[in-house]
Amino acid sequence: MLKKDFLWGASLSAHQTEGAYQEDGKSLSVQDTRPRSRNEIADFTVASDHYHHYREDIKLMAKMGVKAMRISIPWTRIIPTGIGAVNTQAIEHYRDVFNVMHEYHIEPMVTTYHFDLPQELQAQGGWTNRQTVNAYEQYVRVLFAEFGEQVKYWLTINEPNIMLLADKKILGFIYTHEERYKAFYNLMIAEKLAFKACHELCAQTKIGPVPNISYVYPATSDPRDVRAAEYFNAVRNWAYLDFSVRGIINPIFKNYLKKTGIELAILPEDQDLVTHNFPDFLGLNYYTSVTVEYPRVDQDRASGVSDQQSEDIYEKGFYKGLTNVNLAKNDFNWTIDPLGLQTTLEVVNDRYLLPIYITENGLGAYDELTDDHQVHDDYRIAYLQQHLQSVQQAVDAGVDVAGYLPWSALDLVSVHEGMKKRYGFIYVDRTETDLKNLARYPKDSYFWYQQVIHNNGVD
Numbered sequence: 001m002l003k004k005d006f007l008w009g010a011s012l013s014a015h016q017t018e019g020a021y022q023e024d025g026k027s028l029s030v031q032d033t034r035p036r037s038r039n040e041i042a043d044f045t046v047a048s049d050h051y052h053h054y055r056e057d058i059k060l061m062a063k064m065g066v067k068a069m070r071i072s073i074p075w076t077r078i079i080p081t082g083i084g085a086v087n088t089q090a091i092e093h094y095r096d097v098f099n100v101m102h103e104y105h106i107e108p109m110v111t112t113y114h115f116d117l118p119q120e121l122q123a124q125g126g127w128t129n130r131q132t133v134n135a136y137e138q139y140v141r142v143l144f145a146e147f148g149e150q151v152k153y154w155l156t157i158n159e160p161n162i163m164l165l166a167d168k169k170i171l172g173f174i175y176t177h178e179e180r181y182k183a184f185y186n187l188m189i190a191e192k193l194a195f196k197a198c199h200e201l202c203a204q205t206k207i208g209p210v211p212n213i214s215y216v217y218p219a220t221s222d223p224r225d226v227r228a229a230e231y232f233n234a235v236r237n238w239a240y241l242d243f244s245v246r247g248i249i250n251p252i253f254k255n256y257l258k259k260t261g262i263e264l265a266i267l268p269e270d271q272d273l274v275t276h277n278f279p280d281f282l283g284l285n286y287y288t289s290v291t292v293e294y295p296r297v298d299q300d301r302a303s304g305v306s307d308q309q310s311e312d313i314y315e316k317g318f319y320k321g322l323t324n325v326n327l328a329k330n331d332f333n334w335t336i337d338p339l340g341l342q343t344t345l346e347v348v349n350d351r352y353l354l355p356i357y358i359t360e361n362g363l364g365a366y367d368e369l370t371d372d373h374q375v376h377d378d379y380r381i382a383y384l385q386q387h388l389q390s391v392q393q394a395v396d397a398g399v400d401v402a403g404y405l406p407w408s409a410l411d412l413v414s415v416h417e418g419m420k421k422r423y424g425f426i427y428v429d430r431t432e433t434d435l436k437n438l439a440r441y442p443k444d445s446y447f448w449y450q451q452v453i454h455n456n457g458v459d
Contacts, residue, residue: 001457002395007107007403008453009068010061010425011360013114013158015044016412018074020051025087027080029116030126034173041432042419048412048428049438054097056440057410060426062104064446065453069106070359070405071097072114072158075139082118083135091146098150109153109359109405111210112140112194115163115415127183128175137193141201148202155210155283155359156191160184161240162212181262188243189270195277209244210283210359213237215344219293219322228294228319231256235315236290238351241282245352247275256318281402282352285360286387289340291324330383332364332421338386345394345401355402361387362407364414364421367443375427375443384445388458406449410440425449 015031021044022028031044050057061069075082077090101108113136121132144154157163164180164187175183191209198207216236218229234252242250249264257264266274295316313321327335345356363383367375384406395401411424419432425446429439452458 002392003402004456006401006456007068007357007405008456009066009070009107009109009403009405010064010409010449011070011109011405011407012050012072012409012412013111013116014050014072014074014077015047015114015116016415017048017050017410019044019046019049021045023051024089024093025077025080026074026090027076027082028119029074029076030119030122031116033119042413042430044413046430046435046438048410048430049435050410051093053438053440055100057426058097058100058104058106060440060442061409062106064425064442064450066106066409067453068109068153068403068405069101069409070109070111070155072111072116073143074116075113075136076116076118078142079135079139080118082121083131083138086142094147095150098147102150107153108151109155109357110143110147110151111155111158112143113156114158127186128179130186133186133190133193136190137197140194141197144198144201144205148205151202152205153357154194154198154202154205154207156194156207157187158210159212159285160187160191161236163187165236177260178262181257181264184239185264188240189273191244192270192273192277195279196273199277206280208279208281208283208354208357209240210285211237211240212285212287212360213241213344213348214286214288214290215340215347216290216292217324217340219291219324222294224294224296225292228292231315232290232292232313232319241348241352243274244279245282245354247278259317260315279354281355281357282348283357283359284345284348285407286341286344286358287361288335289324289327289337289344290321291335292319292321294318295320330363331366332417336383336386338390341387342390342394342397345391345399346397349394349399355400357403357405358391358401359405360407361404362423364417364423366420367411367422367427369427369429369441373439373441375441375445377443377445380443380445381448384449385458388452392457 098108216229216233218225234250238250239253242248324335327337329335363380408423410426411422411428414421427441429436
């Protein structure tokens, strides 16, 4: 059974929903400047216009019954140049956002960084430059000082593993192998500095990491496939959580790096920071599991691309992604694996023994609005229902799952599919090219989730 104080909520990110991309002192982020594919006609200039509709959106979330709402704050609004002067307009805006949430008895859960690095910092090397770490520390200290009394739950850096493994669709550029793990180290140090600053400035609040964790299966019982899965579990999952929670570089990950020409060690000047600052809980984003095999013959990189995940799963001599034939797929070729969520939760619990908040879990689809303003998204209900049953089974098995905040609260601009691919409980009436009136319409899944929250779980 779920706890009586289980934190039911929903999630979104600023750059995918807010719009107002150059209003009230905001600067451009890497999301505003990155090249967009032919599939991404809608951009982030208006998005869902949540910046101007936040009161309406929060009220709709309250009517659904949520107890928490995960949002992100854009660095580009708080400190537009990346480092330096604070934008007081932004401080006042988010202070009001949190006041409205509290008016409706909704706890904010705030992500400090969600893929939207200020372009000015990216031009200076971005996360490969240690100065970005210093800038991030200044930025989060402003957040904690300004909003520490309003926000009880903080999340650090959204999905650093996906950010580093994914192609340029997310970042607008591609890291070299060496740059990727230089950025990995800097991101992990930045996270540790956030833990330290939060605990110094906000004694009553809690903070945690928020990676995308998906358990990696071997394609067969062939020992080479099992080893391939161990390697990719280390690269995709444990490298980030071991550094965050244990203050170590995962040994299998370190072995992988050494074999690929990278020597990675915690610098002496960072050792005290790394081994004395830890999270209070884990945020965990989950959509599906991953399956890999050992690449048995030389293949070019294109032939090793998995069609079930956003990242490019191929490393010669280590692992190759493939679609698991035992799992159903959605319209976007992502496998659907509710049992994989239970397995992921149980393995993460076994490794780290911290409370877990599921901070993303959802289904993207081409929703259709009827003439009477309804969306019959039974496919989304089925997906969420199956995954919530797995959450409850994990809880029954002893996992401390403290909350569920699926993706997403309302429709937003998808990283890969623009406005066509929708995730929300609330339909935002616009198309790729026509903003219409941006009206909000609850979907069938909204009313289903309302009942789930009322019952404190699915039947």
